[in-house]
Amino acid sequence: MQDKGRDGPAPSPFAGESPSAQQAPAVAGLGPHGERPATPDQIDLSPEALARARTGGLRVSIVLHTITSDWSRRQIAGIEAELRRVGAVVDDVVGCSYDASTQVAAIERVIRRRPDAVISIPVAGAAVAQAFRKVSSAGIRLILLDNAPSGLLPEMDYVTVVSCDNFGLGQIAAGLLSPHVPQGGAVCVLAYKLDFFATAQREIAFNRWMRRERPDVALSQLKFERPSEAGAVIAPHLDRHPGLDGLFVVWDEPAVESLAVLEGRPRRPVMTTVDLGAGVAAALAAGRIVKGVAAQRPYEQGRAAATAAVASLCGHAVPPWIVLPGLGVTAGNVAQAYEMVGGAPTSPERLAVGRE
Structure with a gap:
């Protein structure tokens, strides 16, 4: 997959702001x-x-x-x-x-x-x-x-x-994950195995942003073929690397599959992903593992x-x-963003209840 994206300033995470008050980032x-x-x-x-x-x-x-x-x-x-x-x-x-x-x-x-x-x-x-x-x-x-x-x-x-803007989504996800990864930490990218332009762009942009802004972070990569396989892919990696600090999953369905594995671990890496589906929105509102979402x-x-x-x-x-352009979403603006991208109006409290 050729790198058709270009570097640009990392998009703001927009922590705590209402999406309607944000200026859309330039397409990257x-x-x-x-x-x-x-x-x-x-x-x-x-x-x-x-x-x-x-x-x-x-x-x-x-x-x-x-x-x-x-x-x-x-x-x-x-x-x-x-x-x-x-x-x-x-x-x-x-x-x-x-x-x-x-x-x-x-x-x-x-x-x-x-x-x-x-x-x-x-x-x-x-x-x-x-x-x-x-x-x-x-x-x-x-x-x-x-x-x-x-x-x-x-x-x-x-x-x-x-x-x-899939290249921009990868940048947003990296910018949202970075504050939660310690100096000298380790991050894994859970990527799509098939030849798919959109997810490849996210992966390229995430890696490029991390290498530029966080050269101290050790990056690794895993690949899945179907979203349902993501948990089975990440579990043995966590067995081998129990000190993993962060995980970027290229979209929300495999991210939700991975959550079940992460939640069963005594030490849980933090996660960012792309797409604001109900499952990952609830996890973001709960604030335990998912720390940010780059929303389409x-x-x-x-x-x-x-x-x-x-x-x-x-x-x-x-x-x-x-x-x-994509939208950076944190626990502070997840309810508004969820409505904005096409979900029913809701509240952070109701999203959190949906995860239990």
Whole structure:
């Protein structure tokens, strides 16, 4: 995986502040082909395009790596809300259980249904690339979320990639973990084994930030293939390294799987992760192990992806890399941030109760 990100000032952890009062950090990362980021407001639909979309009977299929995570549910909700606004419909929603062969079969099945557009997050790179290439070859607009499979090109094979700033998320997570790691401490990165642009960017940015800002810290790495395996991966590492001080997990599902292992240890390393799902938000509010989260904005990302699909179908040019900045979340602002990224309004007290 090539390093397409760039260094920049470490984003502020925003400790104790309300997300609505924060200024969004500048986007730190570039696209899968080095594209400069565009913002979602650059694809707002004109009244003429809206009118055209509402009379077109547009159908959009959604094919995700999973449909059970909080991130996925929020993404789907954002897509559906935007499509309803413009009079389009969701033709199908498919989850692929993080399995490349399942996703290849799903994509081929969706192509036979002939929707006007497909919005999808590929579960891997080369393993699914050929199936995704068939989407545009069939005359169907393809909007990608977070990840562009190896060899696929914008305009030729897909319209755009809509993503959070994954390089920035890695920087945020490093900045949130650092104050809780002692001088000369040890930190492990629990990374995704498959070829996946978004998580690779987080990993690169986290490591680069730590080496620049905390050269005293010893870094190690572990990899999992499915989120459910994360606990089994981290447990033997803790047996060998009981003095581990910190852990960065590249997204919240494997982070929650790891929490069960960490909580059973007499000495618990602190953790940061990416994505503010209910489980990790509750752990952050409780303040025992999780000390910070670099949150995406999945509901807004979903709306942006739907807008990009409709704009492309109406003949509008769409930037090839559309990005939203991440949000640094601590125990002090977790309730507000949870609502902001698409969860139900709640309080730190209710989040803490949810963990018990």
